[in-house]
Amino acid sequence: MLRQRFDPLVAPEDERHWRSQLIHEGLLFPRVYEEYERYSEFVGRPEALRSLQGERLGTVLRHAIGAVPAYRRMGITVDDGMDSWRLLSAFPFVSKLELAEGMVDHCDDDIDPATCRVLETSGTSGVPLRMVRHDDALVHEWATALVRNQRQGKAFDRTVLMPCLARMDRWFEYTSPGAGFARIAQFGLAGRGASDRAAFAERARGFRPDVLAGTPRNLVDFMELLCSHGGPLPWVQSIVTCGELLVPGVREALTEFFGLPVIDMYAMKEAGTIAVQCEAGSYHIESERLWLEVVDDDGVPLPEGHTGEIVITDLTNRAMPLIRYRTGDFGSLASAACGCGLPHKVMDLVEGRNPGELRRPDGSVLPVLWAARAARRHPVRRYQVVQEADFSVTVLVAPAPSFTAADSAELTRNLEDILGAGIRCRVRTIADGEFHHAGRRKDVDFVSFLTNASPRP
Incomplete structure (x- = not known):
């Protein structure tokens, strides 16, 4: 009976x-393993990593100038002997809205659909984006x-x-x-009653997972x-969180319940995984x-140690080059290397996206991020900043x-x-x-009823 009710009944x-x-992943795996062996040699070799970055940055920038309409018509010139980082400074910043509205212009003229995959962002920033990523x-x-x-x-x-x-109501x-032939199980509880939830918990126990992975909210629900x-x-x-900002209260709760430290990942569909915590927490x-x-x-550009908006350049995606992409997320770069010995640059702070602006009666505005920072300093599992129709601000906390x-x-x-x-x-x-929602897959950190842009629950 259990098998009949929970086999992966996926829509066609x-x-x-x-x-x-x-x-597609299986066909690419020989190349994945080859690069895996190459990357394994970079540990403790920051000079080799920097050289690889410079080489790849120069390649993707020159490719964009010659093969991508949005950059070709800018007339960016490459001087003899110009290093990759100086060339990068000649490129403009690009926003999510610009990419969404000019997707075709930001794609390679000779794009080959057989060597690409199209990904779509969740739209939590208000601008859903279709991103073409090359197999490389x-x-x-x-x-x-x-x-x-x-x-x-x-x-x-x-x-x-x-x-x-x-988004799921089944076991799959x-x-x-692509993940090294890992066995993965996903499940959702949408529309499920108490007896179904008990059966899902039993099936999760029978799966005997080595790793739990998901958004902080989903892992709290599972806990x-x-x-x-x-x-x-x-x-x-191992407990791995990604997809949403991990607040201290949730990290504390997950660590206490499972008896394991939480490894947090900063990622977005546009560029994949961006930064991952090591054992030292960096x-x-x-x-x-x-x-x-x-x-x-x-x-x-801000010096190391100063907080600002995170801008990303993808060094490997030629199909739709992501160059100086303003993520809308806020953080800073560390000035010192991590004591764990990894040669990779450290993000000293991952703040998450500024979800909007709070308005005062006099017309002036303040970043919601300021209020969010204040909430995250306290032991909360989740928070939401709400601006009411009378300009007052309520912070809802779980x-x-x-x-x-x-x-x-x-x-x-x-x-x-x-x-x-x-x-x-x-x-x-x-x-x-009891939090307000906006019909999206991720939690919404800010709701304003001044403009009626965000619906009530």
């Missing part, structure tokens, strides 16, 4: 997509992931559970060649499912594939166990200091299901 179009994707970009992303897994002691044939996906298992159905899974060796940039800059509001009335009072005072006179502030603790 989804099944065709997955079958195509996994066959996928090969290098998967290869660097295999090196990272090896460094963390994860076998190629590991089992990975991705639980509580909001597959083997991913709460296990609390009611048998407790932690003793076989799990976010190491995947420098074999990416070049990162940090800029201020005017696009002026508290971690250690959250107290003192935290609520301090957060209220901090918000008042940040927002200034004229805006009433309050903090309200709620359950996870």
